[in-house]
Amino acid sequence: MMGITRRLWRDRQAAAAIEFAFMLPLVMYLGGAGIEFANYGLSQMRVSQVAMTLADNASRVGLASTLATTQIRETDINDIFSGVRLQSSGIKLSTYGRVTLSSLEYVPQTYDVVPVQRIHWQRCLGKRSGTGYDSSYGTTTTTAGTTATLANAGTVSAGMGDSSPQVSAPLGYGVMFVEINYDYQALFGTLYVKPMLIHYVASYVVRDTRDYSMIYNPAPTVTASTCNLYTV
Structure with a gap:
């Protein structure tokens, strides 16, 4: 019996395979x-x-x-949203996320007595909805910005974005403010990460001399990407 035990103890055949078998689960993890x-x-x-x-x-x-x-039209917004779909197809952003485009303006309108900073209009893309996905920094009605009237003037806003600091529009100009909320699609479910939301914002001052009175939708009209729609 002792002889068999000594032979097994000294046997080094397939030692590497046995060590690899023990280490394989850790290496894979x-x-x-x-x-x-x-x-x-x-x-x-x-x-x-x-x-x-x-x-x-x-x-x-x-x-x-x-x-x-420069007039901004509903078809122009739909076109740039088409670009978003193509650019983000690899992560299926429009399926698992929500994109909000806001026009933050500090432009005197015909119905203003003094200049007012406001979110004049918003357009959206994506199927996700509710708290955490819809705009965190102010919302407008679906008709806001569709006519050059006080009834569709949008929402008065001190600025957009995180409080330190907020983004505001320069007097006489507008800022295109983008907010994206996206459900991260984990490769291995919840093995390594809990469900999490990826949140990013970006903004650019409008580059040209834009007509800020309204969003135009000349014939043939198109369906506006208003924020009551939740589409891919």
């Missing part, structure tokens, strides 16, 4: 963690890039008129 956290970082970068690109595009888009001002 740590490897999966690395993949998960790398994917999370990549998702954050993609959401931030979408926010910046949308704010930049919204600050440039529009139709130049004979009055040397």
